[in-house]
Amino acid sequence: MSTHAVSYDDLMAFAMGELSGRPATEIATHIAGCAGCAATVRRATLVQATVRADALFSPSPAALAKVNALISGRKPAAVPQDSMLRRMVAALSFDSRNQAALAGLRGGSDAFTLAYEIDDTVIDMHFEPDASGANAPWQLTGQIDDPSSSGSTVTAIAGDGAVRQSAGTDEHGVFLLTLATGDYTIEVETADGLVVLQDIRIP
Amino acid sequence: MRGRAGNDPTQLDDAALVSLCIGGDQVAWETLVARYQRLVYSVALRCGLQDDDADDVFQIVFTTLFRRLEGLRDQQRLASWLITTTSREAWRVARSRRTGGELEEDVLDTSAPPPEMAENADRDQRVRDALAKLDDKCRALLTELFLESEAPNYSAIAGKLGMAVGSIGPTRARCFKKLESFLIDAGLS
Numbered sequence: 001m002s003t004h005a006v007s008y009d010d011l012m013a014f015a016m017g018e019l020s021g022r023p024a025t026e027i028a029t030h031i032a033g034c035a036g037c038a039a040t041v042r043r044a045t046l047v048q049a050t051v052r053a054d055a056l057f058s059p060s061p062a063a064l065a066k067v068n069a070l071i072s073g074r075k076p077a078a079v080p081q082d083s084m085l086r087r088m089v090a091a092l093s094f095d096s097r098n099q100a101a102l103a104g105l106r107g108g109s110d111a112f113t114l115a116y117e118i119d120d121t122v123i124d125m126h127f128e129p130d131a132s133g134a135n136a137p138w139q140l141t142g143q144i145d146d147p148s149s150s151g152s153t154v155t156a157i158a159g160d161g162a163v164r165q166s167a168g169t170d171e172h173g174v175f176l177l178t179l180a181t182g183d184y185t186i187e188v189e190t191a192d193g194l195v196v197l198q199d200i201r202i203p
Numbered sequence: 204m205r206g207r208a209g210n211d212p213t214q215l216d217d218a219a220l221v222s223l224c225i226g227g228d229q230v231a232w233e234t235l236v237a238r239y240q241r242l243v244y245s246v247a248l249r250c251g252l253q254d255d256d257a258d259d260v261f262q263i264v265f266t267t268l269f270r271r272l273e274g275l276r277d278q279q280r281l282a283s284w285l286i287t288t289t290s291r292e293a294w295r296v297a298r299s300r301r302t303g304g305e306l307e308e309d310v311l312d313t314s315a316p317p318p319e320m321a322e323n324a325d326r327d328q329r330v331r332d333a334l335a336k337l338d339d340k341c342r343a344l345l346t347e348l349f350l351e352s353e354a355p356n357y358s359a360i361a362g363k364l365g366m367a368v369g370s371i372g373p374t375r376a377r378c379f380k381k382l383e384s385f386l387i388d389a390g391l392s
Contacts, residue, residue, distance in 0.1 A: 008376040016348060018355065043386050044379065050330040051349040059244045063258040064236070067265040071224065071232035086222070086276060193222070 015044035086193030250293035290316035333385035341378035
């Protein structure tokens with residue numbers, strides 16, 4: 001812009017009506033032949049009109065206060081099965097049993113780890129069989145790697161839709177569940193909605 | 204998971220704010236209301252309502268928005284829904300004032316906003332959105348200068364904002380250039 005006849009500051013002063021007489025005339029003449037500068041003046045005039053109108057018109061403080069208070073009637077959702085909250089299905093990104101199979105190791109009822117991802121958050125779950133016997137429940141230790149996830153509710157739902165167990169996450173996003181053999185969906189409540197981890201099988 | 208409204212909520216888009224509001228986030232809701240309060244109120248006025256009726260429409264529209272948050276969570280920008288909804292409610296109130304009572308249920312909905320009014324309202328909202336993207340100092344300076352009439356009191360403005368008088372011109376130019384880039388991005392030619 002150094003070879004441009006009119007400085008940006010001049011355009012601003014002109015657009016805001018600060019100039020008069022010859023300086024104003026010179027800039028008006030320039031604008032008539034310069035589309036770029038004309039556009040800048042047009043935008044400045046538009047912004048000025050909006051700012052001035054907004055200064056004059058606004059809802060009453062009482063109406064604004066009532067509208068702002070609407071949110072206090074809404075509690076963070078405890079989620080029933082038919083909730084209208086947004087459901088986000090997380091993707092399975094890691095299964096330690098696949099790694100074992102790839103390495104040629106025999107699978108079995110040994111401990112295994114799953115990882116699910118949603119947006120840029122990872123949910124790790126480690127499944128440990130009970131040492132006492134084949135039919136004893138497994139211990140599931142999970143962690144959500146999102147600092148805002150403490151105090152979330154994690155719910156394990158059996159294949160028939162029944163809730164088997166719920167637990168809260170601690171300050172590290174860690175949760176503990178004890179689950180019998182079967183197929184489960186695990187749901188994690190968050191501020192954004194419900195994160196759903198599907199097709200979890202405990203052998 | 205997207206950040207909560209503790210990170211500057213004014214920089215979150217509508218879809219993110221709606222998502223937070225569904226979770227009961229008060230700051231997110233107040234941010235959404237602040238973002239669109241003048242759009243809704245000005246459309247009500249443009250529909251010919253007086254202040255009291257415009258206030259009523261303002262409350263009705265935001266109550267409707269609040270009740271329909273789940274259904275609106277995928278909207279990137281709520282402006283056009285708000286313009287349409289406000290226009291419809293303003294029309295309903297204006298009609299009931301003229302007929303002296305509530306409308307019959309089967310009255311045809313002729314309350315689609317006139318295209319020019321909707322365009323102007325939308326354009327003004329894009330200006331507000333662009334101003335909201337500026338840093339606080341730029342927004343404060345430009346607002347002070349734009350509100351002044353032909354002979355702005357630079358000394359008073361400089362004092363109010365803690366700036367040197369001589370820096371007002373260059374700062375104004377720098378700030379408006381930034382604002383202009385936001386306006387161009389928003390499609391304002």
